[in-house]
Amino acid sequence: MLSTLTDRSTGQEDKRRLILDAAVRVFARKGYHASRVGDIAEEAGVAHGLLYHYFRSKDELLETIFRETWRDVLDAVRAIEETDESARERLAGVAKILLRAWRRDPDLVRVLVREVTRSSHVQRRVEEIDQAFAGLERIIARGQEDGEFRPDVDPRMVSYVFYGALEEILTGWVLGQLEDGDEQIAAAEQTVIEVVCGGLALDREAAPL
Amino acid sequence: MLSTLTDRSTGQEDKRRLILDAAVRVFARKGYHASRVGDIAEEAGVAHGLLYHYFRSKDELLETIFRETWRDVLDAVRAIEETDESARERLAGVAKILLRAWRRDPDLVRVLVREVTRSSHVQRRVEEIDQAFAGLERIIARGQEDGEFRPDVDPRMVSYVFYGALEEILTGWVLGQLEDGDEQIAAAEQTVIEVVCGGLALDREAAPL
Amino acid sequence: MLSTLTDRSTGQEDKRRLILDAAVRVFARKGYHASRVGDIAEEAGVAHGLLYHYFRSKDELLETIFRETWRDVLDAVRAIEETDESARERLAGVAKILLRAWRRDPDLVRVLVREVTRSSHVQRRVEEIDQAFAGLERIIARGQEDGEFRPDVDPRMVSYVFYGALEEILTGWVLGQLEDGDEQIAAAEQTVIEVVCGGLALDREAAPL
Amino acid sequence: MLSTLTDRSTGQEDKRRLILDAAVRVFARKGYHASRVGDIAEEAGVAHGLLYHYFRSKDELLETIFRETWRDVLDAVRAIEETDESARERLAGVAKILLRAWRRDPDLVRVLVREVTRSSHVQRRVEEIDQAFAGLERIIARGQEDGEFRPDVDPRMVSYVFYGALEEILTGWVLGQLEDGDEQIAAAEQTVIEVVCGGLALDREAAPL
DNA sequence: AATGAATGAGTTTTCATTCAT
């Protein structure tokens, strides 16, 4: 179920969803390129021709997975933006969503991390991703405006630092190079927040390189 | 020239190197999958059959690019480890090497950033990459032992945060979503160091999530 | 039509059969190795991709030709085994089937004779061939038990002598080194039977080498 | 050593012979088509380029093996023709040479049986083979003239029967479907002679089919 | 909606052969 990432599952299991979920599993197992359309159809239990009733191409399948997932993330980030929390709490919220996705739906994360995030298929980072970055940037900028974060760093750059940190940890889990027990996942969240928000704290300002 | 990444160019231009360099250019231009073996041979000015004299397959070509590049990075990280600098200065050194690679050899960075997924898929993150991570981890752990960094975070996890931040910024440049003027490159270095090392500073210790 | 060898043609002409028949013609014309998959597809009037819908490889095509042909031969040999004829008459029946195949379907015989080596190389002589040999052996052994043939020779060895004689004659025809008019074909049958069955006659027993 | 077939080894081991012998071993092991020129060169311990000093092509290598072997066989058959033996003894001599070759040089027989005998490379049966057949035919015809063999069968056809029987037995040994202990080899010789010469005996004449 | 037979463009790889040294 795609939407488990942010837990917005609708429960409806039509053929389209069947195919999409099968695609996630197959892509996770063999990688996008090594996955044949027939594999996905077989996994979904339908004829491979049917796939083309719902999706224009194999590529669109991947892009759809991508887009739908990020739409959820985007919604979640927006919801966080609308809370009354501190910037630090907001970033912690985002970290929690992304890192806990690994527990919720490892296959999906596997696909997103391995195939999409830096994919050259989806030539330009899909719009949704950019908007998630923009959300992060706004959270950070607001933190600066509110005097919570030091104002002398570019919030856009910091959003890259923050997102990159999260993604690298997910990658470590995907590739099995980082332990991913419940404790480690919690520790990961805390470390990222401690380090990044610690580094953004006001009294750190103007430290000479 | 592969070795420009860390400036260890030997000047020798044998056929093997010729092919490797051509591959970097072609992969950078069209992406690994869209690059035909014939394109690479043509770019190198040799018959495509010769390619198989030096490399087992198109895939081994990519793997070699990864391996050789990371071997250079690894050497550079080791050299940094052997200096008398502070942990912060050492991390700054690593950041400088990785981020300035974008200026030195954008094609190479383009390939490395865009095809990481393939390298890690095909051959689970080359050993050299792991060792570079281990170097980062040692630098951080030493910083903790020396009382420069707070001791309550897992150095391994922090190495992921640090490396992820750098990689994401490179990705931003590769995808054209982040400005990459000389100023911005310098700013990127400073921001990463400020934020991460700031967050690792001693007085940040034990801040509640 | 493959089955013309023993005249069991069903008349159904599905694509699979179309391809198989085309393969026989093309292999007969150019030899297995010199035949390109595209040639066969063209001869069959289908796209070459379709070939892989029905057969795993070019090799499986040849193997199938062998297997199906020998299955027919096997059936015919079994039918002969079930008659009330003398051993000599039974062997004559087998000789007739194999030698007259040259008239019925020269292309098929051409392929079988010229590519035996490949069939036996790739897949150690199809099971069907072995069973046909076993049938011959049983016919001969029965002839010995019934007192028709001398009992002091190994029936297995004799089946090789008998089959080898037939195959060599077919080879002579295929290579154009032996005349193959109707008369000669009849003479070949008679000669093989005369010589082999003559040599197996009871009063020949125990002749010193 | 090629010439072991009829034991005419000269003892000289020049590079040409080295390559030829290596080729026999490699062809025997992997089959002609699967054998690469490089394999043969490696087996011979020379650079593969050298092969082209002695032979025009890979094909000529096979043809040479073929031709040289059959020249030996041909000489042996001629020697037999010049003896004072009976036709039966002469045929026994030929059978002995061919069947015992399996013991002397199994690799060579393997190659001859699997790659050449019905090969489509050597489109036309090499002249030497034809001459060996002709020798057999003369022996048989002489047997008929001398009143040793029945005159009512075509000697040419009988030479095919005789040779085919021998070749099929060799094939059985090559493919491992026939036991090839010393006893069995002797039995094979005896069986072939008993059956074929028995069938050619005078009193068998005119038996109705 | 659903099927799966049919299509055919597209590319890596192999390997015999050549040739400069």
Add this chain to the structure above:
DNA sequence: TATGAATGAAAACTCATTCAT
């Protein structure tokens, strides 16, 4: 003689996509 780097023709096979049913 001897080497092995260099060449390039040649072909099997894959698989996304279409479409008649």
